[in-house]
Amino acid sequence: MIDQLRQRARELLTTGEAACIIGYADASVPGKATPIVITRAEDADRLVFHAACCNNLAAYLTRPEIRKLGTVAMVAKPADVRAAFVLMQENQVRPDDVKFIAVDVTPAGECTLLAQRTREELLDYLVKNVPPAELADDALKDVAALEEQKDGERWHYWQQQFSRCIRCYACRQVCPLCYCSRCVADKNRPQWIETSAHGRGNLAWNITRAFHLAGRCVGCGECERACPAGIPLMKLNRKLAKDVRDSFGGHAAGYAFSGEQLFAGYSPSDPNDFFE
Amino acid sequence: MTTNIYKPSLMTVTAVTEESADVRTLRLEFCDARERDAFSFRAGQFGEFSFFGEGECTLCIASPPTRRGYIECTVRKSGRVTAALTNAEPGDVIGFRGPYGNAFPVDTWQARDVLFIAGGIGLAPVRCAIWNVLDLRHRYESVTIIYGARTVGDLIYRRELEQWAERSDVRLVVTVDPGGETPDWRGRVGLVPSLLKELSPAGGNAAAVACGPPIMIKFTLFALHELGFTPEQVYTTLENRMKCGLGKCGRCNIGSLYVCKDGPVFTAAQLAAMHDEY
Amino acid sequence: MRVVAPVSRTAFTEFAEIVALDEADFSQVNTRSSIKQFLFPATEPILSYSLEQSNVKLECEEPPEPRKTVIIGSRPCDAASLPILDKLFSWDCEDRFYLNRRSATVVISIACTDCDDCCFCTAIGLGPDSKQGSDLLLVPGESGCYNAEPCTERGAELVKQHEKLFTQSAAPASVCKAVLEKLPKPLNLDRIANWLRGHFYDDFWQAASLKCVGCGCCTFLCPTCHCFDITDEHGRYRDGRRAGLRRKNWDSCQFAQFTLHASGHNPRPDRASRWRQRMMHKFLYYPERFGSRLCTGCGRCVRSCPVQMDIRDQLKAIESAQADDDQHLQA
Numbered sequence: 001m002i003d004q005l006r007q008r009a010r011e012l013l014t015t016g017e018a019a020c021i022i023g024y025a026d027a028s029v030p031g032k033a034t035p036i037v038i039t040r041a042e043d044a045d046r047l048v049f050h051a052a053c054c055n056n057l058a059a060y061l062t063r064p065e066i067r068k069l070g071t072v073a074m075v076a077k078p079a080d081v082r083a084a085f086v087l088m089q090e091n092q093v094r095p096d097d098v099k100f101i102a103v104d105v106t107p108a109g110e111c112t113l114l115a116q117r118t119r120e121e122l123l124d125y126l127v128k129n130v131p132p133a134e135l136a137d138d139a140l141k142d143v144a145a146l147e148e149q150k151d152g153e154r155w156h157y158w159q160q161q162f163s164r165c166i167r168c169y170a171c172r173q174v175c176p177l178c179y180c181s182r183c184v185a186d187k188n189r190p191q192w193i194e195t196s197a198h199g200r201g202n203l204a205w206n207i208t209r210a211f212h213l214a215g216r217c218v219g220c221g222e223c224e225r226a227c228p229a230g231i232p233l234m235k236l237n238r239k240l241a242k243d244v245r246d247s248f249g250g251h252a253a254g255y256a257f258s259g260e261q262l263f264a265g266y267s268p269s270d271p272n273d274f275f276e
Numbered sequence: 277m278t279t280n281i282y283k284p285s286l287m288t289v290t291a292v293t294e295e296s297a298d299v300r301t302l303r304l305e306f307c308d309a310r311e312r313d314a315f316s317f318r319a320g321q322f323g324e325f326s327f328f329g330e331g332e333c334t335l336c337i338a339s340p341p342t343r344r345g346y347i348e349c350t351v352r353k354s355g356r357v358t359a360a361l362t363n364a365e366p367g368d369v370i371g372f373r374g375p376y377g378n379a380f381p382v383d384t385w386q387a388r389d390v391l392f393i394a395g396g397i398g399l400a401p402v403r404c405a406i407w408n409v410l411d412l413r414h415r416y417e418s419v420t421i422i423y424g425a426r427t428v429g430d431l432i433y434r435r436e437l438e439q440w441a442e443r444s445d446v447r448l449v450v451t452v453d454p455g456g457e458t459p460d461w462r463g464r465v466g467l468v469p470s471l472l473k474e475l476s477p478a479g480g481n482a483a484a485v486a487c488g489p490p491i492m493i494k495f496t497l498f499a500l501h502e503l504g505f506t507p508e509q510v511y512t513t514l515e516n517r518m519k520c521g522l523g524k525c526g527r528c529n530i531g532s533l534y535v536c537k538d539g540p541v542f543t544a545a546q547l548a549a550m551h552d553e554y
Numbered sequence: 555m556r557v558v559a560p561v562s563r564t565a566f567t568e569f570a571e572i573v574a575l576d577e578a579d580f581s582q583v584n585t586r587s588s589i590k591q592f593l594f595p596a597t598e599p600i601l602s603y604s605l606e607q608s609n610v611k612l613e614c615e616e617p618p619e620p621r622k623t624v625i626i627g628s629r630p631c632d633a634a635s636l637p638i639l640d641k642l643f644s645w646d647c648e649d650r651f652y653l654n655r656r657s658a659t660v661v662i663s664i665a666c667t668d669c670d671d672c673c674f675c676t677a678i679g680l681g682p683d684s685k686q687g688s689d690l691l692l693v694p695g696e697s698g699c700y701n702a703e704p705c706t707e708r709g710a711e712l713v714k715q716h717e718k719l720f721t722q723s724a725a726p727a728s729v730c731k732a733v734l735e736k737l738p739k740p741l742n743l744d745r746i747a748n749w750l751r752g753h754f755y756d757d758f759w760q761a762a763s764l765k766c767v768g769c770g771c772c773t774f775l776c777p778t779c780h781c782f783d784i785t786d787e788h789g790r791y792r793d794g795r796r797a798g799l800r801r802k803n804w805d806s807c808q809f810a811q812f813t814l815h816a817s818g819h820n821p822r823p824d825r826a827s828r829w830r831q832r833m834m835h836k837f838l839y840y841p842e843r844f845g846s847r848l849c850t851g852c853g854r855c856v857r858s859c860p861v862q863m864d865i866r867d868q869l870k871a872i873e874s875a876q877a878d879d880d881q882h883l884q885a
Contacts, residue, residue, distance in 0.1 A: 027862035029671045034862035035765040055861055065764060065825065166587075166596050166804065170769035174860045186811055188331075188356045194787055196803050197596040226860035228586060228771050230565045279650045282600045282784065282802070283615050288608075328603045328610055329798050331786045333816075355816035369610040516821065517813050519784045524642060524649055525805070526781035527812060529831075530821075531754075532839035537646065551754045553821045 002049060004113050005075070008101050009044040012073045018099050019070030022060050024053040035060065039069065049075060049103050049111050056220040058083035058176035061093045073099040078130040079220035081122050082254025083176040086216055088119075089261055092179055095119060104130075119257050132252040134219025134238050135245055142232075143239045158203070158236075164229035165202040167195065171223035171233055172209060177216045184208065206233070214240040215262040218254045281522060284326050284371030285311050289364050290346065295432035298353040299397060300362045301338065304372065305346045317341050319382055319408040320401065320513060320541040323374025324521045325349055327360035334518040336540070337375060338400045340407035347372070350400035350432065376521040377540050380405045380511060385483040389418045393496055395468050395488025396425045399432055401513045401540070402487045406440075413445055420447045420477055424468040424492075427456035449475065469495035472503075479504030485511045486544075497544050507545035514540050514547075516554050530554050555622040558592065560585045569625070580627050583670045584852060588777035589625050589632045593655045594639070596774070597803045600651060600784070604795040611795075617650040620658040631675045631852035633663045633687035635777035641844040642780060651802065660708060663688040664700070669733050672853030674866050676737040680850055738866070742873055743837065743847060749876035750838040754830070758875075762868055763829035765861050770806035772832070772855035772863070778848045781805050781812075807831045833868065 005023075012018040025036035025046045033053040036046060037060070057074045060066050061084060076084065081102055087093045102114035102122055116125045133139060146154055169185075172178040185193045185205055193208055194201035210233075217237045224233040244251055244262070251262050287304040295301055306312035318341055324332045333355070339348035353362040364370065382405060390409055394402045409416050421440060425431045431450065440448045451464035451471050464471060469492065477484075484505055486496045493512060500510050516528040516535040528535040530553045533546075542550075559578035561570045566586040572578055602614040636656065643652040666673075666682035675681060685691050689709035692700035702720055704710035713720055773779040783805040788798040805812060808828050814820045822828045840848040849865075856864050 028864045028867050029856065029862065032862055034864075037764055059767065060765075063825075065760070166770075166774050168770035168774045168806070169809070170767075170771045170860050173767035173769035186809075189359075191356075191787075195783065195785055196787065196801050201597075222860070226769070226771070228775055228858045230586075278615060279648070280600065280615055280617060281647050281649060282800070283612070284601075286610055286612070326786075326800075328605055328800075329786050329788045329796065332784060358816065368608045371610075515815075517815055519782070522647055523645055524780075524782070525784070526642075526807070526835070527805070529835070529839065531834070532842045553827070 001111050001113050002047070005049055005101060005103065006044040006047050008113070009038070009047055009073065010041045012099060012101075013039070013041040013044070017071065018073035020066070021047070021073050021075070021101070022057045022066070023047040023075035023101070024049060024055070024057075037066065037069075047075065049113075051105060051109060051111070053077075054222065054225060056080050056083055056174065056176050056218075056222045058087060059174055059222075061087055061098060061176070062179040067097075071097050071099065073101055075101045075103060077103055077105070077220075078126055079133070079218045079254075080176075081126065082132075082218040083220065085119070085123070085254045085257040086177060086218065087179070088257040089259065090216075090264070095257060123255070123257065127255055132219060132241070132254075134217070134221075134234070134241050135252060139219075139238055140242055142235055143242060146235065146239065158206075159199060161231050162202040162206050163199055164231060165197060165206060166229060167197045167202065167205065168228060170226040170228065171206075174222045174226045175213070176220075177213055177218070178209070184212075206231070206236070210236045210240055213237060215244045215248070215251060216253045217241055282373070282520070284324070284332075284373045286369050287347075287372045289366050289368045289370065291366060292364060293435075295350060295434070296430055298362065299350060299432055300353075300364070301348055301350045301433075302361065302364055302370075303339075303346050303348050304370070307369065312345065315347075317347070317375035318379030319404040320379035321375035321377050322401075322521070322536075322540060323347075323349070323372050323376060324518075325351075325357075325361060326371030326373075327357055327364070328371060330360040331357045332371070332373070332519070333357040333361070334515065334521060336401035336404065336513065338403050340404050340411055342408055342411035350397065350403075352397050373521060376536055378538065380408075380485065380513075380541050382408050385409070386415045387417060389477065389480065389482035390416050390420070391477050391482055391484040392419075392421045392423075393468060393472060393484065393486040393488075394421075394423050395492040396430055397432060398488030398492070399423055402485055403433060403436070405485055410440075410443075410446070418447065419445065420449075420475070422449050422451075422468055422471055422475065424451040424453070424466075424471065424488075425456070426453045428452055428458045428461055430456070467495075468492055469499045472496060472499045476503060479506065479509065483509055483511070485513075487513050497547075500544070505544075507548055508543050510544035511541055512544065512547060514542060514554055555624070557624045557626060559625075559627045569628075578627055580664055583666070583668055583673065584629050584631070584854070586854075586858070587775050588635065588852065588854065589628045589661070590635065590639075590777050590780075592623055592625060592659060593636070594643075594652050594780060594782075594804075597801055598651060599799040600802050601800040602797065603800065604792060604797040606795045609795075617654050620655040623655075623659045624662065625659060626662040626664075628661055628663045628688075629666055629852070630663050630682060630684040630686070630688065630691070631673075631680060631850040632777050633661050634675075634680050634684055634850040635852075636661065636687040638687075638778050638840075638844075638846045638848060638850070639780055641846065645844070660690075660712060661688050662690045662692060662709075662712075665691060665693040667694050667733055669736050670853070670857075672856040673851065674738050674853055674856075675851035676734070677739065677741045677866065677869070678847060678849055678851040679740060679743065682733050682737065741869055742877075743841075745876045745880070746869055746872050747838045747841060749872045749879070750834055754834075758872075759826040759830040763826045766808075766825055766829055766863050767861055768808050768810065768825055768828065769860065770804075770808055771858045771860065772865075773806040773808055774804055775854040775858050777850060777852055777854070778836075779806075781807055807835070833865075833872075837869070 009021045020039045024033040027034040088095045116122045193204045286307040291303040293301040322336045326332045335349040338350045351361045518528045519525045523537040556571045558569045562579040567582040643649040685705040689706045691703045783803045813822045836848040
């Protein structure tokens with residue numbers, strides 16, 4: 001599989017279809033993978049794909065240094081493709097500027113290179129074969145457990161979790177959908193979110209981020225993996241994804257690369273029964 | 277005696293001068309008489325000025341050390357703290373920590389010609405040195421001030437410009453950029469570096485201070501070089517984003533130099549050796 | 555007084571206050587975050603104020619009396635960071651928030667008998683049994699006891715005060731040689747500094763930083779990183795007065811707005827310039843200024859980086875680039 005992946009990368013570069021490939025290479029730490037950007041066909045041999053390739057490479061699509069290179073071909077797992085699709089839908093990347101070298105990992109742990117290449121083919125593949133992992137029954141078990149807690153318990157739980165937050169913003173920086181050039185947490189007129197790593201500031205930061213991702217999060221889990229404090233961020237993200245699904249006709253992020261965004265559009269027929 | 281190096285002194289705003297649409301000069305007096313009496317500083321040093329609840333900002337002390345009992349700062353509204361400071365009124369209490377940084381070596385300019393070149397709000401950090409020299413006028417040879425701003429409306433310290441213009445022991449040239457003049461403008465029109473070349477002060481033994489927008493500094497330093505000034509004869513004052521002002525927070529460094537400790541006053545020679553990181 | 559030690563209550567091993575020794579877990583290679591938090595916390599108030607129109611009162615102006623703290627089970631790499639930080643916090647004027655805590659803290663380190671793929675203390679000139687920064691170093695011996703090596707007067711005093719807990723030992727226990735074999739060779743740090751001095755403008759920085767996402771993991775977990783922000787936070791009204799705190803918070807040179815001017819100008823406008831600052835500060839500027847590298851090789855930056863930025867790879871590349879240059883010059 002890896003030979004085919006490398007070959008596809010080589011072809012994309014030699015034909016000029018892509019100016020660079022964003023993929024994974026083996027990290028210096030054994031067993032880990034690291035993102036890599038290659039621009040020469042001969043470097044394609046550095047590309048790998050295995051279970052440790054966890055980064056959501058769509059996070060690099062909005063980087064100015066990457067945009068400058070030109071058309072990007074990214075090695076993309078289903079969640080990463082979904083993330084790229086959300087970026088397209090939100091007009092952050094031009095659809096034609098992104099090509100995909102789509103990969104997947106079967107439940108048995110086998111890495112496959114998908115035959116689908118175009119975004120239409122991949123969208124079709126996702127819709128037919130890859131339901132949102134973050135909304136699977138298994139994935140929602142801990143959300144259900146939290147939902148069953150009384151309000152005070154749940155609040156206490158999250159206060160405890162967020163008390164460990166050190167405001168490193170790794171969650172934000174690895175997330176493909178956190179692409180704002182000036183994040184709300186970095187603004188001080190007014191200071192919407194206190195920058196200090198205390199309970200109040202941390203709650204404001206983490207909850208705000210979760211809400212800004214509602215309906216947009218593709219469930220890749222990178223935020224939780226990157227968090228150096230071990231905060232179960234995905235629990236909150238999954239909860240919001242579930243609420244969005246249940247309140248907005250089954251919506252899950254990343255299953256369209258064009259058309260109206262869920263929360264960025266307005267229609268006069270939107271329900272208004274909460275206004276009295 | 278406090279052990280808290282971050283603790284500010286309380287100062288009362290005793291006067292506010294509107295320099296231009298978004299620039300104010302605040303005159304400040306220590307609330308505590310002992311602090312006032314114990315305080316001294318040198319021209320070129322800066323302080324961290326607080327508006328409690330908004331934060332602190334770095335401003336040069338714009339008044340000269342020869343005038344005791346008060347200090348002044350000139351602030352342009354550009355962010356959260358500066359917006360609060362430009363809205364301050366007489367009677368308001370703000371915080372001050374300082375003096376921090378190094379100073380213009382005014383003592384070494386004695387018996388020499390002194391040339392001050394400033395652009396826009398860059399006149400603020402130079403003004404303290406100008407008054408320091410003028411308050412001890414007899415110690416210095418010729419004093420020349422070249423000051424320019426983009427438009428007439430951007431000129432600051434207008435009352436003092438008039439005072440300096442009237443003095444026979446100061447040569448003052450005020451200019452605005454081409455297109456920045458008003459119908460009744462009687463000063464010069466032209467960029468500061470051009471006027472400098474026209475005036476052609478000799479390098480010789482003179483000391484020159486230049487402060488203003490980066491592009492003005494660049495061309496001014498070049499013009500001074502052509503006029504025979506060595507880089508050691510030319511001083512400027514840099515600003516960088518600062519927080520603590522006293523060498524701990526690690527924010528203002530240019531290479532291994534800390535602007536808050538090794539500066540903000542630097543010679544053109546030091547500037548030439550610096551990396552492009554300010 | 556409190557005793558803090560590594561505990562493994564959550565997914566990570568972290569320092570926490572213990573009341574009984576069996577709460578501690580000394581078996582892990584290292585804790586997730588360093589002992590820095592006990593001397594220089596992620597956020598701390600440095601002043602409180604209350605306002606009523608133009609009437610300002612400052613309160614809580616002095617650094618608080620710190621709790622006496624015994625840190626037991628820190629690794630030599632963490633302990634070594636303290637003398638490095640001491641230099642900055644006492645440069646020219648004393649930051650008593652840090653220094654008071656420093657005086658009130660006793661560091662009892664445990665030498666390492668194991669390491670992981672990320673440790674590199676030996677590359678920086680330290681080692682699994684370095685004494686730098688510790689008051690007392692406990693070196694694991696064969697029979698499950700520790701050889702106690704006082705490193706400071708305070709450490710010696712501690713042993714003397716608790717004589718009954720110690721027995722005289724003639725033969726020092728040996729640090730497991732196996733760990734030294736796993737740790738990397740020393741880097742030529744002078745050579746690295748020389749390269750850095752001459753290569754501020756170099757394509758290296760763009761390539762080296764391309765995959766960096768610009769978070770603060772490396773800086774916040776690093777035991778020697780010390781940059782901070784000062785910010786005011788309004789709080790509640792108290793007796794008709796608006797009260798608030800001025801705080802000192804961890805900040806990171808990797809954040810975009812770290813050096814952003816109010817005018818919008820940013821001397822470090824891109825990822826490459828900010829990454830360069832990190833490397834330069836640690837291996838050139840701080841040594842030039844204070845005589846120490848701003849790194850102890852604990853490996854946390856490598857362990858925690860979400861995209862596997864590896865400072866060791868970069869140091870090695872720089873070292874060999876300079877070696878080539880040096881050879882060239884000699885030829």
